[in-house]
Amino acid sequence: MGYLVLQPFMSPFVYGCVFGVVAGVMVFLSLDELLPQAKRYAKGHETVYGMVSGMVLVALSLVLFKS
Numbered sequence: 001m002g003y004l005v006l007q008p009f010m011s012p013f014v015y016g017c018v019f020g021v022v023a024g025v026m027v028f029l030s031l032d033e034l035l036p037q038a039k040r041y042a043k044g045h046e047t048v049y050g051m052v053s054g055m056v057l058v059a060l061s062l063v064l065f066k067s
Contacts, residue, residue, distance in 0.1 A: 006014060030051075038047040 002018075006018070035047060035051060038050075
């Protein structure tokens with residue numbers, strides 16, 4: 001439905017804005033909902049280590065696959 005609404009205005013700038021908003025929502029949900037829930041079941045800092053290593057892995061893959 002969103003594509004039908006935005007289709008007349010689609011440009012690289014609009015794609016970037018839409019993807020930025022979606023990424024922001026996903027980061028907010030993971031930090032606000034999933035991380036505290038995971039910390040309840042962990043005994044140490046495994047959840048934070050997992051989150052940071054996942055972010056590093058995604059950033060590394062973006063850099064490596066760009067070329």
